[in-house]
Amino acid sequence: MKRRRLALAAPLALAGTAWGQASPLxxxxxxxxxxxxxxxxxxxxxxxxxxxxxxxxxxxxxxxxxxxxxxxxxxxxxxxxxxxxxxxxxxxxxxxxxxxxxxxxxxxxFSPVRMVVRQGSGVEVSTAGLKGRRIGVERGTIHERFLAEQFKDSRVLRYATQDQAFLDLKAGRLDATLVDAVIAQFGFLNQSDGRGFTFAGPDFGRNERYYGKxxxxxxxxxxxxxxxxxxxxxxxxxxxxxxxxxxxxxxxxxxxxxxxx
Missing domain, CATH: 3.40.190.10 (Periplasmic binding protein-like II)
Known part of the structure; x- marks a missing residue:
C-alpha cells in the first residue's frame, strides 16, 4: 500500500480560540x-x-x-x-x-505488539537471537524507542512509514520488523505481499513501561x-x-x- 498525503485543512476562523471558550464547530x-x-x-x-x-x-x-x-x-x-x-x-x-x-x-x-519475520527463517526473537540482525521500525513510534533500548545489539533501521519496512522485509533487506499486531495482520500478512511471513516472539505490548495502558x-x-x-x-x-x-x-x-x- 502507498500512503497519500492530503492538504492540511484550511485554518479556522476560531483556530486560536481555547476550547473552554467559544469552541469552533x-x-x-x-x-x-x-x-x-x-x-x-x-x-x-x-x-x-x-x-x-x-x-x-x-x-x-x-x-x-x-x-x-x-x-x-x-x-x-x-x-x-x-x-x-x-x-x-x-x-x-x-x-x-x-x-x-x-x-x-x-x-x-488495546493492541498487542509483535515481530514479523519470514517463515522458516530461523530467526529467534530475543535479544540474543536478533544480535546483529536488521530490524525495521517506523520512525517516531514507541516501537523505535523500545528497540533502541531493548535490542541495542541489533541493527535498527528506521522508516518514514511501516509500509516501507514491510517492503524491505519482503525484499530480504530486513530480518524482522516490530509493529502493532493488528496493523501487521490486516496491512501485510493478510495481503499477497505478506505470504510466507508470520508473527514470532512474545507480545511486547504487555510492557507498560513502553506501551502504556x-x-x-x-x-x-x-x-x-x-x-x-x-x-x-x-x-x-x-x-x-x-x-x-x-x-x-x-x-x-x-x-x-x-x-x-
Whole structure:
C-alpha cells in the first residue's frame, strides 16, 4: 500500500480560540494513513477505517464536524502542539514519555505488539537471537524507542512509514520488523505481499513501561478540562450504548475495545 498525503485543512476562523471558550464547530483530527483497517485511503480516494469511523462517531456525539488531516506519524505531536490540528487519532499509545508533552483521552482500544519475520527463517526473537540482525521500525513510534533500548545489539533501521519496512522485509533487506499486531495482520500478512511471513516472539505490548495502558485520543494538555472531558464523555457514551463494540465488530473478529482486567 502507498500512503497519500492530503492538504492540511484550511485554518479556522476560531483556530486560536481555547476550547473552554467559544469552541469552533469543526474538529481537526490528525491521522496517519497506511494502517489498515484503522486508517487508510481507499481505491476511491476516500479515507476509511476503524479510527476514521470512530472519529466521525465522536464528532457526531459532540455535535462537531470532523475534519481529518493526514500527516506522517512522527509529525502528529508537533502538529498538535503548533495547533495545526485539534486532536490526533493514529493508534498512539498512552505512555509516560508522551504524557510529558501532550494529554490523552481514556483508551479506546488495546493492541498487542509483535515481530514479523519470514517463515522458516530461523530467526529467534530475543535479544540474543536478533544480535546483529536488521530490524525495521517506523520512525517516531514507541516501537523505535523500545528497540533502541531493548535490542541495542541489533541493527535498527528506521522508516518514514511501516509500509516501507514491510517492503524491505519482503525484499530480504530486513530480518524482522516490530509493529502493532493488528496493523501487521490486516496491512501485510493478510495481503499477497505478506505470504510466507508470520508473527514470532512474545507480545511486547504487555510492557507498560513502553506501551502504556492503551490507545487514546491525543490532545493538548490545556484542552484536557474542556475538549478532553467532552471526548471522554462521548467515548463513555459510545461504550455504554454498545456502539463502540459494534464498530469493533465491523472491522475485527476479536475484541480490541474492552479494557484489560
Amino acid at each position: 469543526r474538529l481537526k483530527v490528525g491521522v496517519a494513513v497506511g494502517y489498515a483497517p484503522f486508517s487508510e485511503v481507499g481505491s476511491d480516494g476516500q479515507l476509511r477505517g476503524f479510527e476514521i469511523d470512530l472519529a466521525q462517531a465522536l464528532c457526531r456525539h459532540m455535535a462537531l464536524q470532523c475534519v481529518p488531516v493526514i500527516l506522517e506519524f512522527d509529525s502528529l505531536i508537533p502538529a498538535l502542539e503548533s495547533r495545526q490540528i485539534d486532536v490526533l487519532m493514529a493508534s498512539m499509545s498512552i505512555t509516560p514519555e508522551r504524557l510529558q508533552r501532550i494529554g490523552f483521552s481514556s483508551p479506546y482500544y 492503551g490507545i487514546g485520543v491525543g490532545l493538548r494538555k490545556a484542552d484536557l478540562p474542556t475538549l478532553g472531558r467532552r471526548i471522554d464523555g462521548a467515548l463513555a457514551a459510545l461504550r455504554g450504548s454498545g456502539a463502540l463494540k459494534t464498530l469493533n465488530d465491523r472491522y475485527f473478529s476479536f475484541d480490541l475495545v474492552t479494557p484489560k482486567p
